[in-house]
Amino acid sequence: MLGSTAAKHFGFNYIKLPERRPAAQSRPELAQSPGTFLLLLPFHGGLFKEKTMTEAVNQLIKREVETVVIGAGNGGLTAAVKMAAMGKEVLLLEQHNLPGGFATSFRRGRFEFEASLHQIADIGPSSNRGSVREFFEDELGVFLDWAEVPEGFRLIITDPEQELDVTMPYGVDAFIEALEREVPGSREPVTRYLNLCRELLEGIAYVGKSRGQPDKKLLLTKYASLLNTAPYTVDEVADALNVPERARHILHAQWSYLGPPTSRASFTIYGAMLYKFLLYGAVIPRHTSHEISLALDARLRELGGSVLYNTQVEKILVRDGHVEGVVTSRGDQIRTNHVIANVSPTLVYNHLFDPAKEVPPEALQECNARVDGVSAFVVYMGLDAPPDELGLKEYSYFVYRSMDTTAGYESFSTLDTPKMQAVVCINNAVPDCSPPGTSIVTITSLFQPETWNIPPDQYVSTKNRIAEGLIRDLEEATGTRLREHIEEFAVATPQTFARYTGAHNGIIYGYEPEPWDSLLPRMMMMDEDQHVQGLQFCGGSAFRCHGYSSSYLSGQIAALLTLRDIREEGGLRS
Amino acid sequence: MKIKVKGRIRDLLAFRRLVPERQKRFASAPVLSRGAAPINQTAKQLHPTRQNLVVSQVRQETPTTRTFRLTADSVSGTSSLAPFRAGQYLSLKLELDGSTITRPYSISSAPFEAAGADGYYEITIRKNEDGFLTPRIWENWSAGTRIVSSEPTGLFYHEPLRDGRKLVGLAGGSGIAPFCSMAKEIVLGSMDASLLLLYGSVSREDIVFCDILSGLENEAPEKIRTVHVLSSGENAEGFEQGFITADLIRKTADVENSTFFICGPQAMYDFVFKELAQLNLPQRRIRSEVYGSTVHIEQAPGYPREVVGQTFNLKVHIGGVTADITAAAGESLLVAMERAGLAPPSSCRSGECGWCHSRLVSGEVYVHPERDGRRAADKKYGWIHPCSSYPLTDLEISVPRSDR
Numbered sequence: 001m002l003g004s005t006a007a008k009h010f011g012f013n014y015i016k017l018p019e020r021r022p023a024a025q026s027r028p029e030l031a032q033s034p035g036t037f038l039l040l041l042p043f044h045g046g047l048f049k050e051k052t053m054t055e056a057v058n059q060l061i062k063r064e065v066e067t068v069v070i071g072a073g074n075g076g077l078t079a080a081v082k083m084a085a086m087g088k089e090v091l092l093l094e095q096h097n098l099p100g101g102f103a104t105s106f107r108r109g110r111f112e113f114e115a116s117l118h119q120i121a122d123i124g125p126s127s128n129r130g131s132v133r134e135f136f137e138d139e140l141g142v143f144l145d146w147a148e149v150p151e152g153f154r155l156i157i158t159d160p161e162q163e164l165d166v167t168m169p170y171g172v173d174a175f176i177e178a179l180e181r182e183v184p185g186s187r188e189p190v191t192r193y194l195n196l197c198r199e200l201l202e203g204i205a206y207v208g209k210s211r212g213q214p215d216k217k218l219l220l221t222k223y224a225s226l227l228n229t230a231p232y233t234v235d236e237v238a239d240a241l242n243v244p245e246r247a248r249h250i251l252h253a254q255w256s257y258l259g260p261p262t263s264r265a266s267f268t269i270y271g272a273m274l275y276k277f278l279l280y281g282a283v284i285p286r287h288t289s290h291e292i293s294l295a296l297d298a299r300l301r302e303l304g305g306s307v308l309y310n311t312q313v314e315k316i317l318v319r320d321g322h323v324e325g326v327v328t329s330r331g332d333q334i335r336t337n338h339v340i341a342n343v344s345p346t347l348v349y350n351h352l353f354d355p356a357k358e359v360p361p362e363a364l365q366e367c368n369a370r371v372d373g374v375s376a377f378v379v380y381m382g383l384d385a386p387p388d389e390l391g392l393k394e395y396s397y398f399v400y401r402s403m404d405t406t407a408g409y410e411s412f413s414t415l416d417t418p419k420m421q422a423v424v425c426i427n428n429a430v431p432d433c434s435p436p437g438t439s440i441v442t443i444t445s446l447f448q449p450e451t452w453n454i455p456p457d458q459y460v461s462t463k464n465r466i467a468e469g470l471i472r473d474l475e476e477a478t479g480t481r482l483r484e485h486i487e488e489f490a491v492a493t494p495q496t497f498a499r500y501t502g503a504h505n506g507i508i509y510g511y512e513p514e515p516w517d518s519l520l521p522r523m524m525m526m527d528e529d530q531h532v533q534g535l536q537f538c539g540g541s542a543f544r545c546h547g548y549s550s551s552y553l554s555g556q557i558a559a560l561l562t563l564r565d566i567r568e569e570g571g572l573r574s
Numbered sequence: 575m576k577i578k579v580k581g582r583i584r585d586l587l588a589f590r591r592l593v594p595e596r597q598k599r600f601a602s603a604p605v606l607s608r609g610a611a612p613i614n615q616t617a618k619q620l621h622p623t624r625q626n627l628v629v630s631q632v633r634q635e636t637p638t639t640r641t642f643r644l645t646a647d648s649v650s651g652t653s654s655l656a657p658f659r660a661g662q663y664l665s666l667k668l669e670l671d672g673s674t675i676t677r678p679y680s681i682s683s684a685p686f687e688a689a690g691a692d693g694y695y696e697i698t699i700r701k702n703e704d705g706f707l708t709p710r711i712w713e714n715w716s717a718g719t720r721i722v723s724s725e726p727t728g729l730f731y732h733e734p735l736r737d738g739r740k741l742v743g744l745a746g747g748s749g750i751a752p753f754c755s756m757a758k759e760i761v762l763g764s765m766d767a768s769l770l771l772l773y774g775s776v777s778r779e780d781i782v783f784c785d786i787l788s789g790l791e792n793e794a795p796e797k798i799r800t801v802h803v804l805s806s807g808e809n810a811e812g813f814e815q816g817f818i819t820a821d822l823i824r825k826t827a828d829v830e831n832s833t834f835f836i837c838g839p840q841a842m843y844d845f846v847f848k849e850l851a852q853l854n855l856p857q858r859r860i861r862s863e864v865y866g867s868t869v870h871i872e873q874a875p876g877y878p879r880e881v882v883g884q885t886f887n888l889k890v891h892i893g894g895v896t897a898d899i900t901a902a903a904g905e906s907l908l909v910a911m912e913r914a915g916l917a918p919p920s921s922c923r924s925g926e927c928g929w930c931h932s933r934l935v936s937g938e939v940y941v942h943p944e945r946d947g948r949r950a951a952d953k954k955y956g957w958i959h960p961c962s963s964y965p966l967t968d969l970e971i972s973v974p975r976s977d978r
Contacts, residue, residue: 052672052915053672053895053897053914053915053916054672054673054674054915054916054917056893056894056895057892057893057894057895057897057915057916057917057975058893058917058975059893059894059895061893061894095977097919097928097929097931097974097977098928098931105949105951106928106949107926107928107947107948107949108729109857110857112949112950227585227586227589228578228579228582228585228586228589229579229585230588230589230592231579231585231588231589231591231592232579232580232588236579236580237579240578240579240580285951287949287950287951287954288949288950288951290949290950290951290952291950291951291954291955293951294951294952294954294955294957295955297955298955308974309974310919310974310975310976310977311974311975311977312977330975330977346608347611349607350607350608351610356607359607361605362600362601364603364604364605364606364607365600365601365602365603365604365605366600366603367608368603368604368606368608369599369600369602369603375613384856384857384858449612449613450612450613452613452616453612453613453616454616456616456619456620456656456657457657457689459616459620459657460657460659461764464733464734464735467735468735471735483735485858486735486736486858487736487856487857487858488736488858489733489735489736494613495613495616495617495620495621496617498611498613498614498617499617499618499620499621502614504611504614505611505612505613505614506613506614506617515592516592516595516596516599517596520589520592521592521593521595521596524592524593525593525596525597528597
């Protein structure tokens with residue numbers, strides 16, 4: 001559709017991205033001005049005499065704006081801030097009363113629970129900044145107080161045939177050493193595996209920095225590994241490099257961060273993620289991911305952007321293949337020709353288009369061909385004992401029945417206790433995240449969302465049964481006692497995520513990155529995937545694939561693509 | 575380093591096949607629009623933003639207390655009631671003299687009674703003659719009155735993994751409502767627990783649900799027991815005199831193995847917490863219901879007395895309006911906004927739920943330390959809960975429109 005401006009590179013299109021402009025530097029302080037859009041409304045003279053105040057407050061908003069961002073999740077927030085930083089008029093609409101989507105927190109008693117974040121790759125220390133940190137600081141002007149996650153992770157496999165209990169550090173060399181100690185003779189194949197990961201990460205960084213104009217020769221030589229490995233799954237690459245099985249269990253411990261089993265997951269995504277953790281270490285914000293979300297919200301307003309909470313977009317108005325505006329669930333009408341949706345295409349094309357006949361058939365085919373990601377089940381516990389008393393020394397634990405990731409994935413489709421859990425003990429990265437003498441432990445597992453399509457009267461008992469199973473598995477794997485220390489307790493299910501984020505079926509990840517639908521093919525088909533003029537996507541379903549880092553970076557691309565659209569077609573058409 | 579996975583040429587060819595494969599998969603997928611997503615639908619059944627209810631029955635419980643039975647108002651679009659957990663409350667949205675206010679009321683009926691086409695909730699309200707709201711409710715609510723409500727919400731419920739199965743309820747006055755729900759659900763529904771109730775009333779005629787509770791106790795004496803405590807000095811057989819003291823708790827409860835649930839008026843909390851402190855219970859075994867706004871904020875710890883009696887200017891950005899209103903010291907920002915007719919969002923009115931989450935643009939507020947439900951980053955970035963924030967200076971705040 002937009003092929004005329006796309007640079008062609010040996011059989012696939014890269015988009016030509018606009019020139020980068022330096023972002024305004026600023027201090028992360030509160031904006032002093034209210035949303036400017038309020039002032040545009042015709043509330044002068046006499047209105048309050050005719051209407052009650054309540055009617056005036058609830059008066060529908062009618063407004064024109066250059067760009068609307070739907071959803072203040074990670075991608076929507078960065079997209080909106082990026083637009084504002086480029087001097088564009090932007091209005092961010094969020095159905096919940098908080099920014100962040102999954103990146104949020106909630107209070108129970110004297111505890112504050114992180115809702116979803118385990119760790120972010122690609123931040124790094126100020127001396128070795130990862131691409132997300134560079135994006136935040138250099139392009140968005142957002143500076144945050146990151147807490148380093150001390151170890152890498154502890155992996156516990158309980159199946160007697162694969163039994164394993166190992167704590168792995170981050171840092172490439174330290175990781176290889178620790179693996180060699182655990183699996184003697186693994187050094188050489190693991191080193192090759194990680195070199196490959198480094199090369200593909202370098203390749204991804206090069207493609208990103210080339211602003212859509214990568215040198216073909218360089219790609220085929222220096223960054224050949226990126227192309228050579230793109231068609232393969234995690235297992236296929238490990239097979240080709242003869243990585244011993246036990247070493248593979250450790251290398252692939254983080255498979256649950258992506259969702260699909262290693263027999264289907266794209267090596268590009270897994271390898272890049274693993275290497276980013278090893279290279280930059282992992283961090284969390286000192287005050288939960290809610291802090292990142294509020295920082296982005298504050299920065300947006302500081303740059304002159306507007307945001308409306310409790311405002312759900314119900315319709316995207318489309319005419320003749322062009323975006324014409326959005327309508328909210330209460331009936332506000334906002335005219336715009338540029339929408340960035342922090343919403344999965346599946347939800348947009350099936351439920352938001354108005355009229356529905358404007359939905360291009362190929363967009364529906366695309367949604368139906370792709371594999372929906374999974375949702376999550378999270379047990380949040382505020383415990384009245386400190387981590388050392390509980391015997392929990394590490395920040396991050398992966399507790400797996402076995403490393404048969406296919407069996408693990410299949411367990412997401414039954415309402416039995418899932419065979420995998422990823423656990424964090426927040427205090428081991430931020431000691432004062434809870435009052436002295438207490439700790440916060442969170443267990444995360446995954447589910448195919450529709451497994452939870454159960455009658456409402458079975459909801460609470462099912463929730464509690466599965467939570468109990470996961471707690472028991474964790475207690476057995478680590479030898480700790482948790483049950484007797486639970487002071488605060490909450491569980492999130494696919495319904496919980498659907499309720500608070502509006503995500504389609506409560507899915508927490510984007511489409512599953514199998515090789516054919518991984519980073520490179522998504523990027524090469526970016527123009528083909530755009531079906532409607534003026535509509536771009538960000539978030540976990542966009543081309544970067546899912547996870548915190550990818551979602552934040554997805555907002556950058558969506559903003560740049562929208563800027564290109566505005567340059568080509570003009571901002572708001574009359 | 576040159577790495578081949580399956581051979582240099584094969585890898586390159588496989589790479590070149592990725593886009594055609596993706597195109598082929600797309601082209602061969604069905605052009606089918608999907609129906610509503612089932613998980614979003616069940617999420618809405620479990621947690622509707624708004625429920626339209628209608629009063630179907632009014633019962634006089636005591637001279638000052640009435641129970642209102644509420645059913646789904648299908649005419650207004652609510653076909654069934656959202657399920658709840660015994661102990662939760664409804665936040666009702668009420669229109670009064672052109673103002674929209676909310677009030678949280680614990681559900682006194684049991685979860686099993688809300689299920690099905692004839693399901694209902696009951697709320698039980700004590701009339702406060704000097705109050706602003708309850709006399710109006712008395713006057714205006716009768717069978718057929720339509721009421722807008724939240725989903726059932728709140729955190730005051732039995733969580734088996736956390737609380738065990740032995741519960742002690744400490745109730746005062748109309749704070750008995752959530753316990754009535756629990757007791758019914760234990761005996762007649764599906765809650766797996768036992769409940770000892772220590773229930774303080776002024777006099778015998780003030781006891782709410784006296785017959786219901788004794789009926790449940792007769793039916794399942796191993797699961798339900800109620801000890802009535804009268805503070806009026808009235809001497810009656812089978813009733814304890816005075817207040818719910820540590821001694822009374824020791825005498826009647828299995829202190830070491832129970833979890834304590836507390837619900838009642840502010841004065842009762844002030845008394846009972848001191849008594850419980852003598853029992854040296856871990857915090858995890860004491861759970862108390864939040865109970866609306868603090869009556870006398872000027873008595874709260876660290877409240878600057880010098881502002882008492884002052885009135886401040888409050889600039890509020892909400893919806894399409896920027897309103898300049900006044901806020902008296904000693905009243906929450908939520909109340910000030912409600913009085914001005916701004917219909918701000920709220921639910922628990924106790925600092926806990928975060929429904930009123932708003933941004934403090936400028937000025938200073940006092941937040942009651944025991945009702946400070948803000949997240950750490952909220953404090954850093956200037957977000958407040960207006961229901962538990964009190965003005966100390968002129969203020970400017972930005973509030974989202976209510977979505978209820």
